[in-house]
Amino acid sequence: MSRIILGTGERAAEPYCMERFYVNLYSVEELCYLLVEKAELLDRDIMRRDLAEWLDKACGLEQLAHALYSVMNQNGSTVAFVGTILEYVNLYPAETIAETERTIRENEGLNPFERGKAKADYMLANGKYQTALSQYGRLLKRLPDGETSLRARLLHNMGVVCAKLFMFARAAAYFMEAYETEASEEELEMYLAALRMHYGDREYIAYIAEHPEYHNASLKVERQMERAYGQFEGSDENRMLVTLQVFKEEGNGTSGVSAQYYHEMEKLANGLKDAYRDMYH
Secondary structure: OOOOOOOOOOOOOOOEEEHHHOEEEOOHHHHHHHHHHOHHHOOHHHOOHHHHHHHHHOOOOHHHHHHHHHHHHOOOOHHHHHHHHHHHHOOOOHHHHHHHHHHHHHHHOOOHHHHHHHHHHHHHHOOOHHHHHHHHHHHHHHOOOOOHHHHHHHHHHHHHHHHHOOOHHHHHHHHHHHHHHOOOHHHHHHHHHHHHHHOOHHHHHHHHHHOHHHHHHHHHHHHHHHHHHHHHHOOHHHHHHHHHHHHHHHOOOOHHHHHHHHHHHHHHHHHHHHHHHHOOO
């Protein structure tokens, strides 16, 4: 027997744009799913009158909208706002609603900088690298001097973003600053890994020779690089590169095969370019 899902209200002709999560919502069920899945990122910013108005006008949920207006007029909490929606729609069992409310309540206890980092972390995890980097940078400028641990984590994540954007020299600088802020073997290894990707072999070896204090960490980095290379050898991208090389070699005297090589190489290059461009959206 197929499962029947009962809807609440109407499907909106025009979506509600939840900008902070980069998503358009067309129904209150989609809103509920978002609230449950992103509970750790919710704060008072979710309590918006235009959201209540959209539920009223676009989804035909006048009663729910008025309940949300009441929560906001009484300066209610984020938990009350989200709980009102989840309980009205009744899409999830009571245990899930309670867990969602507990998560929101716990995160409301975080300071503004921790919450800001959580938002930037979400952008990083979803490939919004430039936006995440800007958010981390703004937080870093406002961070009080005593927040040493958080400063190191922000710098670390800025290094991660730059590495994902192939800006390895800049990534190395952030990892080193994180290491100097809160000495950690992981930060040192990330610093050396970024340098390894930025420098040529001779330049990197010369650098390590000049810094014998990094010798043990550099050995760990080399082992990690070897494992990564081994994983790449079995990847689809590497198999494609091997196939293209065969095309090229076989095409030395055959114009048709040579043309196929250049055609496939162009397809691979365009695919990589598109994937790289997507990082900036």
